[in-house]
Amino acid sequence: MNAESRPATLACHPWVAHVAIVTEVRSEIDSVATFRMRFRDPEIARQYRFLPGQFNMLYLPSCGESAISHSGPPENSGEDFWHTIRFVGRVTDSIAKLKVGDQLGVRGPFGSAWPLDACRGRDVIIMSGGLGLAPLRPMIYALIAQRESYGRVVLLHGARTPDTILYPEEISQWRDHGIEVELTVDRASNEWDGNVGVVPLLLDRLSNVRPSETEVVTCGPEIMMHYSAVSALGRGIPETSIWMSMERNMQCAAGLCGHCQWGPWFVCKDGPVFRYDTIRSLLKVRDL
Amino acid sequence: MTSATESQESNAAVVWLPRAIFQAFLDLLSADGYQIIGPRIEQGAIVYAPLERVEDLPLGWTDEQGPGLYRLKKRADEAAFGYVVGPHSWKRFLFPPQTDLMRSKQTDEGWDMSPVEPADDKYAFLGVRACELAAMEVQDRVFMTPMFTDELYQRRRSQSLIIAVNCTSAAPTCFCTSMNSGPKCHKGFDLALTELTGGFVVEIGSELGRRFTDRLMLVPVTTQREQDAAAAQQQAVDQITRTLDREHVQSTLKNRLNHKRWDEVAEKCLSCANCTMVCPTCFCSSVDDVTNLVDEEVIRQRHWDSCFNFDFSHISGGPVRDQTRSRYRQWLTHKLTHWVDQFGTSGCVGCGRCIAWCPVGIDLTEEARILCEDPAVPEEGQP
Ligand SMILES: Cc1cc2nc3c(=O)[nH]c(=O)nc-3n(C[C@H](O)[C@H](O)[C@H](O)COP(=O)(O)OP(=O)(O)OC[C@H]3O[C@@H](n4cnc5c(N)ncnc54)[C@H](O)[C@@H]3O)c2cc1C
């Protein structure tokens, strides 16, 4: 995506955060919660816009900063934006302790977006693994909001176990909005009578795929995205119609700190969403 | 951008600055509010530090360099700029090793977060070599992009005065001729000096530079001195022996990501990060918080970091580049090829610092040559 079509990052100074207030905390699966928040300054809240796939840097003074994708409706401004976060370390464990009314710093939005324009009028296959569904949710909201502008929309989602499937109630509502959903888990439990196995298998078995009419978007562990792309290629979907969101260490999110470099790319500003043909060969090199 | 970059070489006048009034020149810079940063001897090396007097300069000293080697030696004369380059580069002033970025304070309404205004330093950089001018232009492209700008860098860059010095000798580690970056200064300076016995031939690169030469009432240089300066500059060219096949490396190295040479160099490399610290273009940094409990104030602080540090690429599950092999590969491929994709210029200016300051004497020109010379095996890694 060209940088000009992105919403402006708040303030010209990329390092400076704006204060946001937590307005709701919703616990999702184990160690994951969605935080709704708004910018404290009403003017900033009003101005702030993001695109599905973009992320913010969330900052807790004395603790640190983490890159976290938007997981809420893209039509929302900075008066109500959502982040779904897994608590895995220093910063995210501190975010876990935030309650309604607590404050944090937010910089953003950063990065490239899911290719909604390329998807217009075409079939869309969404492949997500685990928490990878969170950065795709704004895209799903956008597809539902203009459902008639897109062809067939399929969500292929996988989780480790049935009780780690993210947003289970919403997923059933999405079905009602004309999205086909296939779920799979790595390990079944007693009450699970659905698919068992990895996400790419869902695509291998999906019927009536129209390869030249389809865009595939995928987010999840790198290995899962890699094999999702392999599966998509196997179904005849061209490289230029496969998109994935990459994860690398990020400190500045503005291409100034060097941490997220990956071959010729800065994942923070050239990505995180990449078109597969631009990264295919990089994905095959170990610890690049 | 600086006034220096507006320089027009075509009508650059050339004047003579006698050594006898060099101090008057320095005094004029100070009087105009410039903090002079130039070469000084500290702890056995020529570094860049504040100075005011001609005697602060490394008069009569030179540096002897080679892979893993740097030491000072007495010269036969009293030259002020008779050395090549030391461990410092000007990035330490434009992109300081440590910078305060943002301040968070607890107030009645909660956090107050505001940028830390960069100090209004106005520098005169004295003794900038051609490869270092090139390095500044490389960092301009990194820190002043169409999307984001580093405010501190931009401010310091735009208000610094650049007094370049043409090299009249070169070290065995130099390869600026291969990188099209030296040894002669062509643009990007306010004034460029060539040191001769008794004074300096001064090229004027900007109106700002001319203000100083006018006020010192410098007169046009004689043809003889101009010829002497050209001969002195040629001496540096003639002394350069090291080479790097820039365009070949740029196009080839990115297809050598699985070469066995990475394993071999990893056996020597200590992953100490010296090469990245002395490199005049390396720009990686990390941010941390410093808490001032008394003021209930938290400062977000940026400091230099290096792709050689183990945690640099940390994500859940550990660092992406968990081996020296992958970290050396990141450094070399970024510097010599991916930099071109990112910024339209090589990240290497051929100053040779990384060769001299590598404790085990790894030579990037040699590594690049070996990595790129093998018959091309089709490889992954080219997007
Ligand atoms: C573009 C992008 C979008 C992301 N979106 C989400 C999201 O929507 N929800 C979510 O839960 N997580 C997301 N992550 C991952 C999240 O950034 C990390 O889990 C988080 O930074 C871990 O920080 P920590 O301090 O809790 O963990 P620690 O392990 O203590 O990490 C210390 C530091 O390392 C870095 N780091 C650690 N893990 C990662 C990682 N996986 N990716 C990048 N940097 C890391 C950060 O600088 C972090 O502050 C995203 C990452 C990226 C790059």
Ligand code: SF4
């Ligand atoms: S190449 Fe040399 S200087 Fe650079 S990290 Fe390795 S040992 Fe240190």
